[in-house]
Each structure stands twice: as C-alpha cells, then as structure tokens.
Amino acid sequence: MQTIPLTPKTNIKNILQNSYLIDISLDINNNIYFLTQLKKKPDESLQYNSDNVSDTYEICHLKEAQTEPILQVSKRDCDYDFLRILNDEILLVGARCTYHSEDKIDKNAVVIDYDGNIKREFTLGDGIQDIKIENNNRIWTSYFDEGIYGNNGWDRPIGYCGLRSWSLDGKEDYIYKASNCDYAIDDCYALNIDKDNNKWFYFYMEFYLGKISSENIEYFSIDIDGGNTMAISENYILSDEGYGNRSTFSLLVEKNRKYQKEHTFNFSDKESGEALDIISSYAYGENLLIASNRNIYITSVSEIKGTIQNSDLTFLRKIKYKFTKSCFKQ
Numbered sequence: 001m002q003t004i005p006l007t008p009k010t011n012i013k014n015i016l017q018n019s020y021l022i023d024i025s026l027d028i029n030n031n032i033y034f035l036t037q038l039k040k041k042p043d044e045s046l047q048y049n050s051d052n053v054s055d056t057y058e059i060c061h062l063k064e065a066q067t068e069p070i071l072q073v074s075k076r077d078c079d080y081d082f083l084r085i086l087n088d089e090i091l092l093v094g095a096r097c098t099y100h101s102e103d104k105i106d107k108n109a110v111v112i113d114y115d116g117n118i119k120r121e122f123t124l125g126d127g128i129q130d131i132k133i134e135n136n137n138r139i140w141t142s143y144f145d146e147g148i149y150g151n152n153g154w155d156r157p158i159g160y161c162g163l164r165s166w167s168l169d170g171k172e173d174y175i176y177k178a179s180n181c182d183y184a185i186d187d188c189y190a191l192n193i194d195k196d197n198n199k200w201f202y203f204y205m206e207f208y209l210g211k212i213s214s215e216n217i218e219y220f221s222i223d224i225d226g227g228n229t230m231a232i233s234e235n236y237i238l239s240d241e242g243y244g245n246r247s248t249f250s251l252l253v254e255k256n257r258k259y260q261k262e263h264t265f266n267f268s269d270k271e272s273g274e275a276l277d278i279i280s281s282y283a284y285g286e287n288l289l290i291a292s293n294r295n296i297y298i299t300s301v302s303e304i305k306g307t308i309q310n311s312d313l314t315f316l317r318k319i320k321y322k323f324t325k326s327c328f329k330q
C-alpha cells in the first residue's frame with residue numbers, strides 16, 4: 001500500500017501529557033483550533049480516563065507553528081465534544097444532552113466570546129455526530145442513531161431527521177426530509193460543506209452520499225463503508241476507510257453517480273518516516289486536518305492528488321528507464 005508523507009504543523013505531545021484531545025477544527029479561513037480537557041494528574045496516556053479528567057477545557061489556536069492557548073472554560077450542563085469558530089465568537093457543543101422533563105432540557109450548545117463570557121445557550125439535540133459552520137452564519141448538525149431514534153429521555157428527538165441547520169441563535173432553520181425510504185437517515189456518519197456551499201452528508205441505511213445545493217438534493221453511491229471524515233473537491237473525495245481503519249484513507253472520483261476508489265494509502269510523518277496512528281481527523285471543504293499522538297497535520301484533496309500523480313510519473317519513468325536499459329543490453 002502506498003504511503004504519503006505529511007509535514008507536521010506543530011507538536012502536541014507535551015499538551016497531551018496534561019490534557020486529553022477532545023476535538024480539532026478548521027475555521028472557514030483554514031485556521032487550526034483544538035479543544036482539550038485538562039487532566040487531574042499528568043500522564044502519558046491518550047486513552048480518555050473519566051477518573052483523571054477535570055471539568056476544565058482549554059481552547060487553543062495554532063499560529064505560526066506554535067500552539068497558543070486562547071482561554072479555559074468550565075463545563076455547564078454537558079461535556080463538550082465540539083469546538084467551532086463563529087467570526088469573533090466560539091461555539092462549544094456536547095454530543096449528548098438529556099430530556100429530563102418539559103421544563104428541564106439540557107442546553108448542550110454555548111456561545112462565548114474570546115474573554116470567556118457566555119453570550120448564548122441553547123439545545124441542538126442529543127446524539128450529535130458532527131457540526132459544520134456555513135459562512136459563519138449557519139450551524140449544521142448531523143446525528144447518529146441514538147440522536148435519531150431516541151435515548152436520554154427523548155421520545156421525539158430533535159435529531160429525528162438525521163440532519164438539520166440552525167441560526168447562530170439556535171433557531172430552527174432547515175430540516176432534512178428524505179424523498180423516499182431509501183434515503184432516510186438512520187445514522188449520519190460524515191458531514192461537509194464545499195467551496196460552493198453545497199452540503200454533503202454520508203449516511204446509513206445503504207451508505208449513500210447526499211448533496212444539498214440551493215436547488216435540490218442529489219444522491220450518489222460510494223465505495224466506502226462507515227467513513228467518518230470526508231474532504232471534498234469538485235468530483236473527488238478524500239475519505240478514511242471506515243470501520244476499524246481510521247488511519248487508512250482513499251481518494252475517490254465520481255463516475256456515473258458513483259464515487260469509486262482510485263488510490264488507497266496510509267500517511268507517514270515526513271520528518272521521522274513513522275506511520276501515523278491517527279487519533280482524530282476533521283474535514284472542511286477540501287482540507288483535511290489530522291492529529292496523531294504527537295503532531296497536527298493538514299493536507300487537502302488537491303495536495304493528495306498532486307502527490308499521487310507525481311508518484312505515478314516517477315514510477316512510469318522508472319519503468320521506462322528499465323525498459324530502455326534492457327533494450328540497449330540486447
């Protein structure tokens with residue numbers, strides 16, 4: 001299998017001794033942010049340990065290859081699982097929230113400013129799989145099965161439709177409606193927004209890829225089972241390989257309304273040569289953000305296509321050289 005080297009953007013090993021990596025994120029200008037939860041006692045473990053975790057989260061920004069803490073915040077109703085940037089504000093969201101009663105529902109979304117002041121709180125539903133921000137003015141949420149069919153006290157879950165959008169104040173905006181039963185969402189695995197503001201969502205029952213444009217919804221079949229991270233550029237997709245194989249990726253191209261694999265590969269660290277053991281990944285548009293147990297990396301569909309094309313050309317040159325050399329020998 002081919003290996004593609006990536007240049008690390010920054011080292012996070014020291015950070016992970018004192019905290020757990022909760023989320024990594026890109027804003028619409030491709031600035032890198034990540035969310036950590038502080039440990040009670042420093043250790044080398046990457047495995048989240050609820051007995052060694054505090055109630056304090058730290059928001060960090062990667063600037064000129066250096067990690068800069070922005071601020072620390074304490075959890076409120078829910079644990080935080082997602083960090084997203086909204087212009088001059090920060091959105092923190094918990095994947096889970098509980099319906100206690102009609103008068104008591106957890107607010108699992110909080111918007112704060114860069115001084116940590118709370119500006120707004122609202123509920124985005126239980127069982128959130130991913131969150132994307134469109135043009136800094138619209139929140140998109142996708143849901144996994146428990147957020148669709150109900151748990152944590154929800155008889156009629158907010159995420160019953162599998163995909164929806166909200167204003168920055170948490171007001172309902174868009175609710176996904178399947179055109180037929182084949183396209184109903186049982187579990188929405190991946191979500192992305194491309195440069196033209198088309199919304200892409202990859203979902204189960206039968207693993208389809210949906211595309212929401214300003215005019216309609218299109219559907220494609222795709223040669224991936226259970227991928228969670230999909231970067232998108234024109235008719236190409238860069239996706240992890242899915243179930244139990246998050247460190248292996250494939251480049252797929254659309255042909256006759258099906259995304260088919262062209263290349264499958266692993267990533268390595270360009271400096272050390274070591275294979276990347278990916279602990280977290282995030283895609284926005286064509287860009288792919290990756291965290292290993294040591295470093296943060298960023299690449300894109302365009303960059304991967306270029307690397308593969310150069311590799312193929314190098315291979316063809318070697319074949320041509322060997323063929324020419326053998327002809328001269330004869």
